[in-house]
Amino acid sequence: TQGASVIDGKAFAEDLRARIAVAAxxxxxxxxxxxxxxxxxxGEDPASQVYVRSKGKQTVECGMNSFEHKLDENTDEGALLDLVERLNADPAVDGILVxxxxxAHIxxxxxxxxxxPDKDVDGFHIINSGRLSVGLPGFVPCTPLGCLMLLKDKLGSLCxxxxxxxxxxxxxGKPMAALLLAESCTVTIAHSRTKDLPDVVRRADIIVAAVGRAEMVKGDWIKPGATVIDVGINRLPPSETSPxxxxxxxxxxxxxxxVAGAITPVPGGVGPMTIAVLLRNTLVAAHRNAGVAFDE
Ligand code: NDP
Known part of the structure; x- marks a missing residue:
């Protein structure tokens, strides 16, 4: 085999952000x-702090306002719900992400x-997951929507x-499956109880791995020429070459x-797409909330 073409999610996300900046x-x-x-x-979860910082920075770079609300670890649920209510009512806020x-106490x-639901740019509200499952317009979770954009860019029609x-x-996993079904793929959803996972994976033209287990899907599970989208982000134990x-x-x-026909690397594949899609969803929300047409 000649080896897969590498899907450059970082470049795709940069391009998407540039278009979002023009539209913003x-x-x-x-x-x-x-x-x-x-x-x-x-709270102070270190990974969350990193994500929130990059979200804020990229929001501003795209010409949108970023409103950051940092609450103490011990904040009670009532206070958080009050804040969400204020943000729901604030006309300057188009998208809300918690x-x-x-x-654990919340x-x-x-x-x-x-x-x-009209400000739920993460697409996690059951109204939006319901809209996705019945095929109505709504907000779709950012990571799977980013995966779909990479797939359509690479393959064209997925029918x-x-x-x-x-x-x-x-x-x-679930919203990814719903998106692929809407593109008329024949979709299989595998999970920890799936029997003969390598055999299930071997029949796929498209593989989306969102498991959280380092390097689980092996080359000999993959049909030659298949397109592989790797959502996982796992940190291996420190070694001499990577302290x-x-x-x-x-x-x-x-x-x-x-073996694959095309594959996303980690890092630099799916990861950078998530925030770019979040900004896109926010801009879509802004147009709807302001009653301005959005030409996507
Ligand atoms: P979850 O832990 O919520 O879900 C993992 C899924 O994998 C479950 O459905 C589980 O099955 C299944 N699973 C676990 N072990 C196996 C196994 N041995 N064989 C088959 N299936 C298995 O993870 P998320 O969906 O939130 O995230 C998945 C990965 O994607 C993580 O590495 C995460 O860091 C990464 N991620 C990356 C993002 C990005 O790029 N921006 C965004 C979000 C996540 P079961 O349901 O039966 O337990």
Missing amino acids: AQFEVHAGRKAGLAVVLV QLPLP NEQEVISAIS GLDAVVIGRSNIV KGKLVGDVDYASAVQ
Whole structure:
């Protein structure tokens, strides 16, 4: 085999952000205000702090307002729900994102349900997951929507292709499967109880791995020429060559790249797409909230 072509999610995301910046500037002219994204962080989780910082930075770079709300680890659920209500009512706020995971004493589902579905740019509200499953316009979770954009850019029409999604979480696996079904793929959802996972994966033209297990999907599970989207972000234990621990996906890249037709690397594949899609969803929300047409 000749080896896979590498899908450059970083470049794709940069290009998407450049287009969002142009559209955000046009929105400001038509609406007389900037689009705005509110991000709520409860507690000090280091990974969440990094995400929130890059979200804020990229929001501003795209010409939108970023409103950051950092709450103490011990904030009670009532105070968080009050903040969400204020953001729901604030006309300067088009999108609301509550960074997950929340501290254990807060019920995540209650908080997500409190966000106005029209500002739910993460697409986690059951109204938006319902809209996705019945094919109505709504907000789609950012990571799977980013994966779909990369797939369509690479393959064009996905109609009739066999797709296997490994993982059934509400934020990645399930919405990914719904998106692929809407593109008329034949979709299989695999998970920890799936029998003969390598055989299930072998029939796929499209493989989306969203498991959270380092380098689990091996090259000999992959049909030659298949397109592989690796959502996983796993840090290996520190080694001499990588004192902080190397970042790897759910796919064993070294063996998969020999067999696949196209593959996303980790880092630099799916990861950079997530925030870019979040900004796109925020801009879509802004147009809807302001009653301004959006030409996507
Ligand atoms: P979850 O832990 O919520 O879900 C993992 C899924 O994988 C579950 O459905 C689980 O099955 C399944 N699974 C676990 N072990 C196996 C196994 N041995 N064989 C088959 N399936 C298995 O994870 P997320 O969906 O939130 O995230 C998945 C990965 O994607 C993580 O590495 C995460 O860091 C990464 N991620 C990356 C993002 C980005 O790029 N921006 C965004 C979000 C996530 P079961 O349901 O049966 O337990």
